[in-house]
Each structure stands twice: as structure tokens, then as C-alpha cells.
Amino acid sequence: MSAGDLHPAIRFVRRRLQRGVPYGLAFTVAFAAVALAVWGFVNVLDAVTEGDDVARFDAVAHGLIYDALGGSPGLGLTVTWFGNNATLIGFVIVVALALVIAKRYWAAFRVVFASGVGGLVITGLKLLFARQRPEAQVIEATGYSFPSGHAFASTVFYGMMVYLVWRLTERRWARVVAAVVGPLVAILVGLSRVYLNVHFLTDVLAGWLAGSAWLVASLLLVDVVETRYRSRRERTEEIGRPDDADPQPHGTGAAT
Template sequence: MKRKLGWMFVFFLLLPLIGFISTTYLVSNGKVLPFDEHAINWVKTIETPALTKVMLFFSHLGSTGPVIVISCMFLIIIYILYRKFDEVVLFVIASLGSTGINQGLKFLFKRDRPLEQIVKETGFSYPSGHTMAAVTLYGIIVFLFWRHIKTVRGRTMLILFSSLMIIIIGFSRIYLRVHYPSDIIGAFLLSGIWLYLNIWTYQYLMEKRYDKEKK
């Protein structure tokens, strides 16, 4: 059991933390710009009016208003179906914390957005707020509903749906040229760390409460 926990710690916390620190260093020193520009130039080659509309739609799903609406819907579903107030609290803390961390880091790094934007976005660029919100939202949805879905088919559909939403929302920000690819990578890594810490803390507290009730 201890060996399993050790591998989980390395895979879900230590490696992403090293990755985020490395990405942040490269971004802060401008060393990742050639990679960013090369990736953006490739994305330009697949632009079409129809695809732009699709990317605008998914990008909108990752913005503040829709995220709040989707979050409230899932909060209501979780509470009505399972009557788990502690899961509602976890959902709220993870979501609000992700937003707070993102805004704090944006003002810390003050990275400007790409100049040639398909849609106009203001504010700073690193890390991507839409991507962090998507990873946190759909990641916590997977964790909470996985615990209650018993069928392999149901769990597979849950993972596929959430993974696609995260990937497409992240890619849409690059496609619309409101973020550099490194903004998305940093957001993936950071929100993954934040998600892991929330889930680990939640499980630790639940186990402590269970052990206390057994005594």
C-alpha cells in the first residue's frame, strides 16, 4: 500500500510540479517562444471558418459564466442523487481555489497574450485560466461520479467525455491565438497538482472521520 501511495505521489504531484517549475522558468526567460511560435504557425494551417466556430463554442464553455452554470448544475446533481454535502464542499473549494491561484499567478508573471488574436482577449496570459478551470471542473467531476458509477461502460464514458472537454477547451485557446501553447501546458500541470492535493486531502479527512466513527 505504501509503495502504491509513493508512486501516486511521484506521478501526480512530484513530476507535474517539476514540469510546472520548468515550464515557468522557460516562459519567464523567453526560452519557450520558438516552440510557441512554431506550434501556433502549425495551427494556422488548419484554420477554417467552420472549425473557428467550433473552437469559439468550446472556448466559451471554459469562460467564467458557463463554468459557473455547469458547476452549479453538477453540484445540484451530486447533492440530489447522493446527499453528500462533503462532496459539494470539495467541488466548491477545488473550483474557487483554482480560480484564485490562476489569477494570482497571472499577475505575478504578467505575460502578454499573443498579438494576432482571432478574438480579442484582455488580461495576462500565463497560465491559461480557461484550461485550469476545465481541468479542475471536469477532473473533480470524474473523481466524484467515479465513486458512484459502478459499470465499466459508465466510467469509460465519464473519462472520455471529461478528457475530450479538457483537451478541446485547451486547444481552442491556442487555435483562437489568445494563449501560447506553453500557457496551456503550464495550466494543465498546475491544475493537475491542485486537483491531486484536493483529492488527497479529501480522502485523508474522510478516512480519519471513518476511523473515528469506528472507535
């Protein structure tokens, strides 16, 4: 039986599971990751709205983290700096400029889009749920508590760095370092917010999950745009090429 004889639903599923094709297996896995992260976020949100049990959980978590790291806020402030708005904006600008100089225009766009629009996403979530911050903060923090903006933003940015390293280099040591350091920084930034008592642990869990969902969703969105842009440009070049012109080698064009 040829592929054309299969039921359209079966053809659709088979294509979603194919490797190396647009909207194939990689797209399916990424979409499933977004759905899983959103499901986790909803479960944390449901737990937060229940009340007393979560309050006890958050209180115990803060006590354990605070006791483990000691009573001086210096370490917490140092770690949380890597998730501050000003810090991450600076990192985004530096990384995007470096990628533009290297003519990795789509990679630069990914960084700016994920972090820039992500800022609007986390702001909207905070306004939507309007959870108050913990009392007796080690440092003063303003605004709503749920989800943690530091956990969200650090997950998006440092997760994007891991993605770019894996996409732009085949050096094994660089990929291993990125895969370890990126998630570790995001985790530590989130825990530092609990240590400083400016967030509940459930805020941080929700920030990690929402950040993961948005990171992968932003990559999917940009991939769709990039794929359509490249296809349209290739069709335009094909129409404008003389009949006797040599075909261009596959894969030339703007760098990713």
C-alpha cells in the same frame, strides 16, 4: 521478524505502499502525480523565461493549430465556451446541487472546493508571472496570459467529473466514456485558446499541468479531512454507545 521489529523508516515505507489503508498506496501514487505535474510546470516556466526559442515554438504551434482548424473562429468559440468562467461556475453549481440531493455530501464538497479554491490558485499564478498575451488576438481577452485559466479550470472540473464517475459508479461504459470525454474536453478547450490566439501554447501546457497538480492535491486534502472526520465521529459514537448495544455495521454513515 514482526512488523514491530522493523526500523521506523521501513515501517513508514511499507505502509505507504499498502493497499486499502489511509495514506497507503493510493495516497503515495497521488502524491507522486502532484510532484510530477509540478515538475512539468516548473520546466515549462523555465522554458518560457528563456525567451527566443519558446517564442518561435509558440508561433509555430499557433500557425499549425490555426491552419488545421481553418480561418473561421466559430469552432474555436464553441469549444472555448466549455472552459469559460460563467460556464464552469454554472456546471459546478448544478453538479454540486445534484450530489447534495443524492446525499453525496463529500463528493459535492470536492467539486466546490477544487473549482472554488482553484480559481484563487490560478489568479495568484497569473499575477505572479504577469506574462502578456499574444498580439493580433482573434477575440479580445484581458488579463495576464500565463498559465491559461481556461486550460487550468477545465482540467480541474472535467478531471473531477472523471474522478467522481469512477468513484460513484461501477458501470464500465460510464467509466470509459468519462475517461475519454473528460480529458478530451480539457485538451480541446486549451487548444481553442491557442487557435483564438489569446494564449501561447506554453500558457496552455502550464495550465494543464498546474490544473492537474491542483486537482490531485485538492482530492488529497479533502481525503485527509474526510478520513479524520470519519475517525473522530466513529470514536464519538463508540464512546456514546451503551455497553450492551449492538455494534454498527462497518461503513454506515454519511455518503461519500
